[in-house]
Structure formats: structure tokens, C-alpha cells
Amino acid sequence: MADELVHYDVVGGTATITLDSPHNRNALSAQLRRELGASLEKARDDDAVRVVLLTHTGPVFCAGMDLKEARGAGAGDQGVNEFPKILDQLWTSPKPVVACLAGPARAGGIGMVAACDIAVAATEATFAFSEVRIGVVPAVISLTVLPRLNPRAAHELFLTGEVFDARRAVEIGLLNAAVPAEELDAKAASYLKSLTLGGPKALAATKTLLSRPRPATPGDGFAAMNELSAGFFASAEGQEGILAFAQKRKPDWVPAGE
Missing domain, CATH: 1.10.12 (Lyase 2-enoyl-coa Hydratase; Chain  A, domain 2)
Structure with a gap:
């Protein structure tokens, strides 16, 4: 049996969902997508859960789709056909979702960040809509990303694929806050605490x-x-x-x- 790639834990009303596939930079492999979707469904249905924290192990939050799995696959076999459900689960979750990034996000990883209600990252984290640079389109993630982003920034970053830092991500609306790495957990915890005060x-x-x-x-x-x-x-x-x-x-x- 393959090792679990997504961990689910509930403490004090917070469901922590942790991406734990550092060997491929938490890329959205079929197994990770399956386990992540199941964890989000579990949090939605658990009355003990008030808020959800989406976080990760390793230096990278999420590198996007697993390109090794995508190589040679036909249109009907690509992970993009499953990924919309995960974005919708995050976007429509009745429990607020906080994303906490200690490191970079790319492509589909940014789509998940945008789908969360609140997102905080370490200042060292970087971002890029890298799709066009490998000849694909950021189509699915546009549905969660574009409502967040300044339109001028969206045109620039979607079309160039350039890397941008966490401070720029705050300026354009992708993140709520960027803080030094040593303050990241405390900042995420403060958001979670505030959210649990609401009905x-x-x-x-x-x-x-x-x-x-x-x-x-x-x-x-x-x-x-x-x-x-x-x-x-x-x-x-x-x-x-x-x-x-x-x-x-x-x-x-x-x-x-x-």
C-alpha cells in the first residue's frame, strides 16, 4: 500500500489538512488529488470542524500538476479533469479555509491558494503561473485566481509566466499576508482563532x-x-x-x- 500523501487531523475545531509528498514538491498526483478531495469532504461533513487549515510538509507548498503522470496521457486521462472538484470544494466549503505556505506555489498550487478564504505565506515563498511556458493554459485555475487578482497583474503574470514574490502576491490580492518564516504559524493561528469566533x-x-x-x-x-x-x-x-x-x-x- 502506498504511503499516505495527505494527512487529516482535528484539534479544537480546526481540521488541519497537510500535503505530504515532498519527493515531488507536493505535486498534484492522482493519489494526492484523491486523498485531498476525501479530506476536504471529511472536513465539510464533520460537525466538530469549525475551520480548515491547508498546509504542507517540505520546502514547497505545491508545484502544480504532476507532469510525470501527465506526460503521454490523452486529454481524457489528464488530472485537470479531476482538479476542478478540489477547487470547488475549497471555494464552496461552508467552513472557512486558511492556506498556510512556507514555500513556493506554482500553477495548480496557486489555484488552490486562491480558492481558500484566507492565505498567508512566508516572505520567502514565490509564485508563478508557469503554464504558458510548457505550452498549456491556466484555464481551470483562472476560475479561482482571476476573482482575486488585480486585472493588470493577471494579464502580466498569466502571459509571461514570470516568478513573483510573496510581497507582490499580497499587493495583487493573491495573499492576505506575507510574514517572516518564524512568524508564519502564529499568523495562521491568529486567523484561525478569529474565524472560530463567528457563528x-x-x-x-x-x-x-x-x-x-x-x-x-x-x-x-x-x-x-x-x-x-x-x-x-x-x-x-x-x-x-x-x-x-x-x-x-x-x-x-x-x-x-x-
Whole structure:
């Protein structure tokens, strides 16, 4: 039996999903894709999970598709036919997902970073949309990357394939923060802690809200948004949050010790 390439662990409401295939720079091999998809599904279905941390072992977060597997394969056998599901799992997860990168990401690896709600990297991390340099197109990842990126930067970086650093990634909207390597874990932990303070159903609904198309004018959306807001104010979760605020205590969904 092949060694496990993706580890799944739950502590204190956080599901940590760790890519552990350093021999090929955590490339998206068939086995890794299969295990990653299963872990994301497990986190989605586990009521004990409040937030998800996507991280890695080794010096590279993810090098993109496993090109050794892709070599000589026909269009119907390429991993790109499976990869969209993983991006969709990250994008639509009702539990917020935080990506934590200690090292580089390329191509499909950047697609996963963009699909997460929050992303933090060490300042040493680098990025590149390297697809055009091997004669392929960053098609699938464009669906998660382009909503994040400054359009001018997207044109430059998609078309040139040039390497850019973590500070530039923050400037163009790919990352939330770039910090020294020794501060990376603490920065990711601070995001995770903040996320666990939100109501689980409110977080899921807010994720949906952030992804929905914007109405042509605010007036076109007020009726639907008022209905959504009123429903949550009247919900059990909303009433618990309001009562906890009045009583100067933490709501019942906040993990003990927070």
C-alpha cells in the first residue's frame, strides 16, 4: 500500500489538512488529488470542524500538476479533469479555509491558494503561473485566481509566466499576508482563532454572500439581503449571539479557552 500523501487531523475545531509528498514538491498526483478531495469532504461533513487549515510538509507548498503522470496521457486521462472538484470544494466549503505556505506555489498550487478564504505565506515563498511556458493554459485555475487578482497583474503574470514574490502576491490580492518564516504559524493561528469566533451558520452564509453575483444596483438587492439579515437575527444562532453580547460572555459556539 502506498504511503499516505495527505494527512487529516482535528484539534479544537480546526481540521488541519497537510500535503505530504515532498519527493515531488507536493505535486498534484492522482493519489494526492484523491486523498485531498476525501479530506476536504471529511472536513465539510464533520460537525466538530469549525475551520480548515491547508498546509504542507517540505520546502514547497505545491508545484502544480504532476507532469510525470501527465506526460503521454490523452486529454481524457489528464488530472485537470479531476482538479476542478478540489477547487470547488475549497471555494464552496461552508467552513472557512486558511492556506498556510512556507514555500513556493506554482500553477495548480496557486489555484488552490486562491480558492481558500484566507492565505498567508512566508516572505520567502514565490509564485508563478508557469503554464504558458510548457505550452498549456491556466484555464481551470483562472476560475479561482482571476476573482482575486488585480486585472493588470493577471494579464502580466498569466502571459509571461514570470516568478513573483510573496510581497507582490499580497499587493495583487493573491495573499492576505506575507510574514517572516518564524512568524508564519502564529499568523495562521491568529486567523484561525478569529474565524472560530463567528457563528458557524453565519460564516457559511457569509461565504455564500461573498461569492454571489452583485446586483446591478444596491436597490436591486435590498429585498433579498433584508430577508437574509432578518432571518439570521431571528435564528437560534443569532439570538444566542445577541444574548451573549448582552451578558458579556462568549457565545456557545466559541471553543473553550478562546
